[in-house]
Amino acid sequence: MYNKGLSQSNFDALGDYIASLPEKKGALMPVLHKAQNLFGYLPKEVQLFICERLDVPTSKIYGVISFYSFFTMKQRGQYVINICMGTACFVRKADDVVKEFEKKLGIKVGETSKNMMYSLEALRCVGACGLAPVVMVNDKIYGHVEKKDVKKILAEQSN
Numbered sequence: 001m002y003n004k005g006l007s008q009s010n011f012d013a014l015g016d017y018i019a020s021l022p023e024k025k026g027a028l029m030p031v032l033h034k035a036q037n038l039f040g041y042l043p044k045e046v047q048l049f050i051c052e053r054l055d056v057p058t059s060k061i062y063g064v065i066s067f068y069s070f071f072t073m074k075q076r077g078q079y080v081i082n083i084c085m086g087t088a089c090f091v092r093k094a095d096d097v098v099k100e101f102e103k104k105l106g107i108k109v110g111e112t113s114k115n116m117m118y119s120l121e122a123l124r125c126v127g128a129c130g131l132a133p134v135v136m137v138n139d140k141i142y143g144h145v146e147k148k149d150v151k152k153i154l155a156e157q158s159n
């Protein structure tokens with residue numbers, strides 16, 4: 001689902017999806033989700049494609065993408081590691097978990113490893129405070145994560 005690149009087949013798939021929509025008005029959010037699933041991110045080329053097919057101004061697309069943190073304009077790694085930095089997670093030492101991921105991966109929050117394997121990101125509360133500190137790797141949730149669990153979480157991804 002990540003890093004499939006700006007291939008023609010992805011543009012074709014997105015075009016087919018848009019063409020299949022019964023109603024284009026109000027379809028921007030589902031179309032952006034579909035596009036991010038296909039391409040892994042929403043660069044200018046993809047935004048322009050959507051803007052033409054849905055007939056919405058680029059400024060509107062840009063505004064929506066910038067507003068919602070789950071949309072990204074930057075290409076991300078195969079594994080996107082999101083560490084919750086909401087209050088419940090923060091008070092249970094989520095910052096130690098962040099530091100450990102940074103150390104192990106050699107990248108800072110907001111960065112992607114050179115081999116495009118990992119991106120490290122921080123989130124606000126993901127609504128699972130009972131599991132604090134929470135880490136998400138793509139769609140998988142890890143709860144009660146401690147510094148010592150980081151190595152195991154990373155090893156799981158490469159299996």
Ligand code: FES
Nearest residue numbers: 084086089125128
């Ligand atoms: S603060 Fe982390 S899940 Fe709520």
